[in-house]
Amino acid sequence: MLEIFSEFYNSVLVDFTDSKKRVYWGYLLAALVIAAVWLVQTKRVSVGKAISVIFSAKVWWSQSAKADYLIFLINKFSFLFIAPLLLTHITVSQWLFFKCYEWWGYQSVGNDWPLWTITALFTFSYFILNDFSRFFVHKLLHEVPFLWEFHKVHHSARVLTPITVFRTHPVEGILFSFRSIFVQGVLIAVFKFLFGDRVDIYMFYGVVVTTFLFNVFGANLRHSQIAIGYWKGVERWLISPAQHQIHHSTLPKHFDKNYGVILAVWDRWTGTLVHSERDQELEFGISRKVEANEQNVLYLYFQPFKSLFTRLMQISKPKVANDN
Structure with missing residues (x-):
């Protein structure tokens, strides 16, 4: 038992x-600095006022934020038992590599390619596939009715803090784990198949750099009350924090918009892109109507299963013939 709690403590600490x-x-410190500078420069407030806005008790100690913290801890504990049951990207990559070898035989290419070229290609491929897959799965979570029942947990947040990113139902967490495993497994298998022993751990350095840049330049502000928007021309290509906050808006015109994580092109090409507005002020949640149990953690965990069961019963219910 002590070993489990030690592992739990370490899993929380490592985040x-x-x-x-x-x-x-x-990254949290970088987000704090960016938010403070933005408030001082655009809202013309003092540094002290900017800090008080960023650390508003109405946000950080709201019922919604407290639910975020509790869900974060519960999910961390539950995934200690769920994670060992999931496939790993190594398993996927090995299976796919041998399948490629079985289908096409030995196909090693690029033996004379500079290593930096292969690394750059791997980094670019990972960035595109990873970003698109996150967009695609996120879109499914909204547009497939039974998946939306689980994704509602995330959107039930009434305020946004960096910890809101962890406000997810375990079913959604498992789905995104499979997404990550698929992306890494496929890319490793394909590059290993094409470039053989020239593919090694160094390929991931570029991935680490892109992740670092995304996080250090304010990724945590996406889930915050600080609506930092970009110029419209930039928002056609990159999702700003303010655009993601629009995604959490209770306004019907904002529903099912801005699914993207980094790139805005997926939303632009599928007609779901909405640009931020200057001085936008939004309410967050599933709807403007406040539900009695929307911050009750037990309700958030079990209601999706109840809703799913109700949907299944309605589908399986035989239709009554119309005598007329």
Whole structure:
């Protein structure tokens, strides 16, 4: 039992101390600095006022934020038992590599390619496939009715803090785990098949750099009350924090918009892109109507299963013939 709690403690701690994690303390500090500078420069407030806005008790100690914190801890504990049951990207990559070899035989190419070229190609391929797959799965979570029942947990947040990124139902967490495993497994298998032994751990350095840049330049502000928008021309290509906040808006015109994580092109090409507005002020949540149990953690965990069961019963219910 002590071993389990020690593992749980370490899994929580690593999110704030590992630079590969979204809420690493350094990235949180960078977000704080960016938010403060933005408020001082655009809202013309003092540094003290900017800090008070950023650390507003109405946000950080709201019922919604407290639910975020509790869900974060519960998910961390539950995934200690779920994670060992999931496939790993190594398993996927090995299976796919041998399948490629079985289908096409030995196909090693690029033996005379500079190593930096292969690394750059791997980095670019990972960035595009990873970003598109996150967009695609996110879109499915909204547009497939039974998946939306689980994704509602995330959108039930009434305020946004960096910890809101962890406000997810375990079913959604498992789905995104499979997404990550698929992306890494496929890319490793394909590059290993094409470039053989020239593919090694160094290929991931470029991936680490892109992740670092995304996080250090304010990724944590996406889930915040600080609506930092970009110029419209930039928002055609990159999703700004303000655009993601639009995604959480209770306004019907904002529903099912801005699914993207980094690139805005997927939303632009599928007609779901909405640009931020100057001085936008939004309410967050599933709807403007406040539900009695929307911050009750037990309700958030079990209601999706109840809703799913109700949907299945309605589908399976035989239709009554119309005598007329």
